[in-house]
Amino acid sequence: MLKKSQKLINLDNIKDTIKLGKELSKLVNFCNIFCIKGQLGTGKTTLARGFISNLTGIKNVLSPTFPMLLTYEKGKHYVCHYDLYRLKKHDDVWNINIEDSLNSAIVIIEWPEIVENILPENRITITLRDKDNNSRTATIEGNEKLLNLI
Ligand SMILES: Nc1ncnc2c1ncn2[C@@H]1O[C@H](COP(=O)(O)OP(=O)(O)OP(=O)(O)O)[C@@H](O)[C@H]1O
Numbered sequence: 001m002l003k004k005s006q007k008l009i010n011l012d013n014i015k016d017t018i019k020l021g022k023e024l025s026k027l028v029n030f031c032n033i034f035c036i037k038g039q040l041g042t043g044k045t046t047l048a049r050g051f052i053s054n055l056t057g058i059k060n061v062l063s064p065t066f067p068m069l070l071t072y073e074k075g076k077h078y079v080c081h082y083d084l085y086r087l088k089k090h091d092d093v094w095n096i097n098i099e100d101s102l103n104s105a106i107v108i109i110e111w112p113e114i115v116e117n118i119l120p121e122n123r124i125t126i127t128l129r130d131k132d133n134n135s136r137t138a139t140i141e142g143n144e145k146l147l148n149l150i
C-alpha cells in the first residue's frame, strides 16, 4: 500500500514551471506515469516541455492537442506525451493504445480525467491553477517517499 501525500508549490513564472518539470523527470526510475491537470492555458504543456527536455535533451517539445500523442525517444527513455482534451468518449481510449504505453513507456498525460480509472495507483498527479499576477500554483500528489525527493 502506497502512502500518499501532497505538496503545494508556487510557480511565479514560466521558468519555475519548466524547473518543476525538470525536477519531476528525475523520478522516472521510481514512477512512469505523470498526470497533469488544470484548466486551459495553466501551463500543462510547459511543464511537460521541462520534463521531456531534461530527460531527452530534445528542445522542440510541441503540444499534442491535435495528434493527441507525441513520442520522444533518446537512449533508454521512450516518452509518450498525451493530451486527451479532445477525447470525449471513454470507449475511444482503446484507440490510442494507452494501455501498452503504461507498461513500457514514460507516460505524461494532459487532461487525464477520462482515463484515470484505468491508471495504476503508482502515479504522480500535478494540478496547475491560476494565481494572482499571472502566476500559477502546482499541487503534486503521489507516493510520499517520491514527493520527498523533489
Ligand atoms: N508559472 C507560470 N506563470 C505564468 N505563465 C505561465 C506559467 N507557466 C506557464 N505559463 C504560460 O501559460 C501559457 C499557457 O501554457 P501552456 O500552453 O503550457 O498551457 P496548457 O495548460 O498546456 O494549455 P492547454 O490547456 O491549451 O493545453 C503559456 O504562455 C505559458 O508560457
Ligand SMILES: [Mg+2]
Binding pocket: 044, 045, 046, 063, 083, 110
Ligand atoms: Mg497543453
